[in-house]
Amino acid sequence: MTADIPHVVIIGGGFGGLSTARKLANKRARVTLIDRRNHHLFQPLLYQVATGGLSPANIAVPLRALFKGDDNVTTLLGDVSNLDLENRQVRLHDGEALDYDALVVAAGAGTSYFGHETEWQERAPSLKSIEDATKIRRRVLLAFEDAERTADDARRAAMLTFVIVGGGPTGVELAGAIAEVAYRTVRGEFRNAHVENTRVVLLEGSPRLLGAFHDDMSARARRDLEQLGVEVVTQAMVETIDDDGVRARIDGGELRIDTTNVFWAAGVRPSKLATALAEQSGAELDRAGRVIVESDCTLAGRPEVFVIGDMARFDQDDAPLPGLAPVAMQQGRYAAKAILARGQERPSRPFRYVDKGNMATIGRGRAVAEVGADGSIRFGGAFAWLAWLFIHLMYLTEFQNRILVLVQWGWNYVTRNRSARLITGASREGPY
């Protein structure tokens, strides 16, 4: 290691880690980017893979391909097993240890089942990885297949009931897309199943959908979903999920839904590395398990360690920043600049998130959007959907196949077709 050129280790190739690495590419730094996956995943479009609208390769790009020409960036496919902040070392699963001068921890978040991991995880898959998406796709498609085969009316009704737990953007988008598959895509393809009787139920614990948005937008999202045929139940707290269905506590009673298809979009839990970071530094974890970071995104007492993205708790104007891609990306670029600036001994200003807006899509051709510094400009409908599409495609700037995604989408939109409706996986799941 050259004394002048710092070795920067970045853990995680999501939005945060990728932004850091790109900012450091071809700069005065030696960068090692570690991820358990060989690809960066555009998570906001995972629900499209889960419902057969896009292929995994449309929304994922090999990390190596992104740094092909950047000789100062090394990509490692590996699993970080532990950190040693005292000795500035990252330990990998296979025993290898990497020394660092600066560390950027951007390991993201997994799914939280609020303490019910063992009972609910298998029954109600979440939507975080490509494997999750193809698993949900398989379950959705098999549900219709099973309904086609059964002679039992009650059983068929349960097979044709889809419950999505969690009314944030992922839950709203997934519910809307499943409704479209049931009422549009597979219409006319089944002879016995009566897919027009499909129920799609979205359960949300709080009083409204899309809690991060303005009330108006929540109401609009609800109305749009209901027009698509989705039943929206707010203030519904899931209590049990078993082979027969879901039981939730609702305002003034209990809701029981017989279903074989439950999908989870309710809770997130930061990477386990958050605990290691807190234990080895003076930093604390917030209630959600995120690492509370300093105003420059570093760990208390460890100015060479940055924690960014979904793992970090960063308060701005007395409120924590949300777990969104733009937050992670801005923090990543900030961390990269700070690392480079220190080499030149310049002070760095505190991090400040610039909110450029928030959007969620609700089925084909509809979305809600908030833009402006305080979210004061709000709109919905087709225009919001086009804005959503445009911005998401621009975000796919890392993806050499951005144009292909646009063509695929245009095609799907015009033909109402979902050509990626493949049931894959080694073993068939479910009752049949």
Place this chain on the structure above:
Amino acid sequence: MTADIPHVVIIGGGFGGLSTARKLANKRARVTLIDRRNHHLFQPLLYQVATGGLSPANIAVPLRALFKGDDNVTTLLGDVSNLDLENRQVRLHDGEALDYDALVVAAGAGTSYFGHETEWQERAPSLKSIEDATKIRRRVLLAFEDAERTADDARRAAMLTFVIVGGGPTGVELAGAIAEVAYRTVRGEFRNAHVENTRVVLLEGSPRLLGAFHDDMSARARRDLEQLGVEVVTQAMVETIDDDGVRARIDGGELRIDTTNVFWAAGVRPSKLATALAEQSGAELDRAGRVIVESDCTLAGRPEVFVIGDMARFDQDDAPLPGLAPVAMQQGRYAAKAILARGQERPSRPFRYVDKGNMATIGRGRAVAEVGADGSIRFGGAFAWLAWLFIHLMYLTEFQNRILVLVQWGWNYVTRNRSARLITGASREGPY
């Protein structure tokens, strides 16, 4: 069941079964098409999925989507466990039994490891399904990742050695595509692996590649592959495959190749239903296990049972027809016509295969082709490749996303990019 309208059960949604069903769509027949998969797969392009050039959805189409408007065709996702030819029944895995008036068995072929299934199957995956293709893709990509991580030179050399067993079209295409990935696609993406030292070895038991083609074309394919950097070894009989590599008997000695990557493209074995068909009729199986059928593609003594495609042994001009998609498709259309004609009590002529040619591709922009009644017109190079591309895209006529595949290919061709290079699958395989 109406006496006038026969119930036709078709087992298998491959090229043969699909052609039968399409020919019967909206005709005087009630059709039930059964497949274990929900999709028809364009197998000739599977090697492109295995090497990250195309996504699974580019070469697969949901069977239901193909018969959306055809009310007389019912698609069943199911596994046939047995046949009862005497009582004209097909039994499914879940106990359901279907009565038929006519049966078309088009269940295709799986892979044969020539009696070494238990030792070789896991070590040397074959290329028959989407899962096979993503498994091979994962292994190829992980081999480079592992080579990047190891410090052991001998181990790295074994990781960067790819052995393909079988010099038919699949083996030739897979070997050419892996060579392109190693020498073109991933060049510049690895810092330590020295991917330029990759070895790709194609082993063929007979004296030449592409045995179904003319000698000239075999020689040309070999030359083209060698120019791409593939080592071709003919008259090589594989004797062992273990964790360290492959041992083969060659002309005048023994060949030992240290490798962690062996792929199997050598042998096929007809569906197990062939045995049931033979046992319950007067028909015999040939040495390859195929059902020897009558001149009208029916089973001896069972004029209502057709056996077509890779499961059937049909001799024409004193030679068996090869296991190719066009053979299965022509037999499928013939069977459909024969079934409809019997309803009208017209005699049907014996089946006769019309050979329209044969082609195989050898890497980017090169192919070999034979056309004409006796294969007398033979050509190779870029023109053959364009012809190959055009004909394969025309075959994809069933696929609503044919244009998308063309765009994807054009993109890959121009950019030398393979954007579908995703390592997916629940668990990581291999030494690391």
